[in-house]
Amino acid sequence: MAVHLRIVALTVTTAEAEQTYRFDRPATVITGPIGTGKSSLLMLFKHALGGSAMLTPAVRDHVLSVQAEVVVGDERVVLRRTIEGDAADTVDLLDPHSLALERTLPLRASEGVTTLSEHILDALGFPREQIAARREGAARPQNLTFNDLYAYVYLQAREIDRQVVGHLDSWFETKRRELFRLMFGLTDSALMELKRTRNQLLDTLKARTAEHDNVSSFLAASDPRSDDELRAELTQLRDTLERASSALASLRTELEEQTAADTALRDELQSAIRAARQTEEEVSATADLVEARHAVVAQVQLDLSRLARSVTAIDQLSPFEFVVCPRCMQSLAARAIEDGHCLVCLQLDPVEADIDPAAIEETRTALQQQLEDAQRIQQSDEAHLQTVQERSQQLSFAVTSLRRELDAQTRDAVAPRFDAIAEASSRVASLKASIDAITQLRESWARVRTIDADIRSLKADRRQVNKDIKEKSEQLKANQTLLGDLSTEFSRLLTSWNLPWVDTAVIDRDTYLPVVNGRPFETLQASGGGIATSVNLAYSLTLLAFGLDHSDVLVPSLLVIDSPRKAFGNNASDRQRAAEIYSRFRTLADAYGERLQLIIADNDPPPITSDSFGKVEFDYENPMVPGVDHPGPDQVTRIESQSDS
Known part of the structure; x- marks a missing residue:
């Protein structure tokens, strides 16, 4: 069953005014000319939920705070976050009835403190996990956060025809895959822990192997003798040292006797x-x-x-x-x-x-x-x-x-003995130095043997972990059938839109990304941005419906879409394609009702009508930011041109 996530209302506060936008229907379409704040409103959803959002100058300069009323699982919460300043690093959790402050949740993780992400994931019933990630060649587990999961919720306008759930961002690729596996039960806590253990074992094995190579190289460069040769020479030196020490002691005794006389x-x-x-x-x-x-x-x-x-x-x-x-x-x-x-x-x-x-x-x-x-x-x-x-x-x-x-x-009696004692003492010291040098070399050889044993143990542990991973993956393999069903649904939806260039459409079982006509998503842009946008929409809509239809799939029930008709032309086929996409929106809204939520930002009104569609309309006289006059269409700053705030 899809994890229930719904945005009920969003309140935008400036120094001059305050405006609340409500989203009471299964689907809400936000319309208005370019630059009136449609994308900014969607970005404010992300900001209120603790994400790093792109905010236009109009928002940064005038909006003081944003407040979102959200249904998370079975819990209704109100979240308030400022736009700028130190307070923007935290989110206030308010009582949904009195709006009194209940607690303030940090956005960044620290020991002993619950973050906003952890609070939301717990309320959703979505597992809080760490993934086996690597940074700078070392195993450094990373937390899967709600902001990562939100990538499956929010289709940004600048990404909708370029990448699927951020799959081109190398830093996010591992998280994207693990989130998909979690949603479809292709992994669980035990399997993820095994993978983290495998990563750690790999790092330790690399370190010990490098140490073994370094010590072996040192031994080869410093002394050609083997450990057996060193052991035999050490035994001989110790025998010689014992005899030299006895001779020295005898000389000292004779000297003491002569000294007494x-x-x-x-x-x-x-x-x-x-x-x-x-x-x-x-x-x-x-x-x-x-x-x-x-x-x-x-x-x-x-x-x-x-x-x-x-x-x-x-x-x-x-x-x-x-x-x-x-x-x-x-x-x-x-x-x-x-x-x-x-x-x-x-x-x-x-x-x-x-x-x-x-x-x-x-x-x-x-x-x-x-x-x-x-x-x-x-x-x-x-x-x-x-x-x-x-x-x-x-x-x-x-x-x-x-x-x-x-x-x-x-x-004639003492001086010769002194000379003999000095010579014997020098001989004993030289033998001890030789013994120390050989002992150090033998310690290095012992270190090599210890490292060898560690490497063998690590390899055995890694083989066992790999075996455990394989066995655990086999146990979860039954859920692979869900991928086949998901791929069928995706193909059925995409072909139902009567797109002439679609022959085959599947979801890859390894990357979990759409493949059309045997080609990966990133190659579709060559055929036109409208094609890539249609595929991306079909992929996200299929995930949404599949999660609602399957109780063991944890896809979020919210989908936020910015500019679904991006790169579409105005000819008859493009208008037909847009109508089919909106028809799918209506079908989902009618079929699932309050179980799902679609929020769509578009320049033009929907090409079809439905009682399931709510409306939020902006224009240059009534832009999204309340109490602030719009400078006009010539001064528009599109959010696609903004960098991450």
């Missing part, structure tokens, strides 16, 4: 070195002390000399009366000198009591005694310094003698 002499040498160092320190300290004694003696001698000069000066100069300055020889006679002052320095003359010869003599005696004491101490310190210096020389000679004795004792 030299311990007493070394201890004596160390004691002598310490004593010599202490004596050198004593010599340095005594020398500093002797130097200090010399300074004391010199100072006392200086004081005695100064005292002697002072006494001599007093004795020699006191009897004289200076009449001239003894320095500059100028006359002193004219100077006014107070009584009791010196004629030369003008200081008070000393009284006789201040110049005491006994005191001077006492001072001389004290200084002489100090000098004798200082000289005696100096001589004692100099004698001690000489003694210490002699002892230091003796200790230095003892140290030198002990060193010579130790060198002579160890020269």
Whole structure:
């Protein structure tokens, strides 16, 4: 049974006005001149349902938001989405009665959040699946979304004579096929999971095979020896290393024994070195002390000399009366000198009591005694310094003698052992390095064996998965009969339109696309756009009716068609063909009633009448965007010229 999807109404809101367009009949035809907004209204359906729609400048510049009342399965929902801004990345889900906001659903998937696509698919009862897709050569499963399913619903004007359900878009081709298989029961969750597993196994197998090749190439380039040769050489190296290590240990033991014999002499040498160092320190300290004694003696001698000069000066100069300055020889006679002052320095003359010869003599005696004491101490310190210096020389000679004795004792016993130990240590280190290098090579060989085992396991898993896929496909093969019935219905419809160029028409069992006269759809344009359009319409109408007639087929019950008479001429045969297409619309609407919905945008009114047809009419005075004056037919921007918004 077709999944029930129906658009009840669409409300377009601008800053100036708001307009609601209703679609109450099984079929609704939207008519009007070019540029009045027919295609834009259909694009707004897609936009409201969360799709990426092409919007004209008039819509982007003036429409603030669009609100769609939709029946999805058994659920009636109201969806509101803005045209521009961050809010355009979400869709508001409103209460259908009060229009109060119930929740806001994102358009992009994120962990733990239900998207609008997931909500609609769940309401439709359409399975939510991932397909086994590849991007940049790697397996990256992709979600099948409602927007993908909508490609089977919406026949755009620019695509209606060019491709069938986007089959020329390489990025969409895998999704198109998987959606068809899901709708017709040619696949299910288990089979799709097996295909995803097969893709993942293929990627892993490619990666492990490349790794195996890289490691094998490295081994071939770095060392020609096989793993068996490396294993034998490693065993030999380990035996050699064991013997070399034993020899090294023996040399070290002998050296330790010889070192023990030299311990007493070394201890004596160390004691002598310490004593010599202490004596050198004593010599340095005594020398500093002797130097200090010399300074004391010199100072006392200086004081005695100064005292002697002072006494001599007093004795020699006191009897004289200076009449001239003894320095500059100028006359002193004219100077006014107070009584009791010196004629030369003008200081008070000393009284006789201040110049005491006994005191001077006492001072001389004290200084002489100090000098004798200082000289005696100096001589004692100099004698001690000489003694210490002699002892230091003796200790230095003892140290030198002990060193010579130790060198002579160890020269013939220890040095050769040191050389042997160094050579043995180098040999052990070289053997260990060789063992490490071979071990690394063997680890690479072990890695190759592990990869080989993984590759064999992966190939076995892939064979099993392919077998499971084949068995599962066989279980679902019974549904292939539906394809034969679908192909028959398609051929019957297309030939009923009395198209003179149609001899055979089938739906290919591999691509699920129409093939007319043995030719694929994309080659039909050479015969005229009207031919391709007729085939595309017949294909979509056949899918729609087939889904309604078969309970196990999940084709959506809504079909939106933009410009079904695109590329048709105005001669009698073209008008007849258009009448037959609209007759098919009427037949479907009358036969299935509310179970289906057709929404058709066309420049001209329907060539036939029916009570099942509702109407939405636009003109330049009343375009689709409410409250905005149309600039006129000369300023028309067709939606086919717009890029995806």
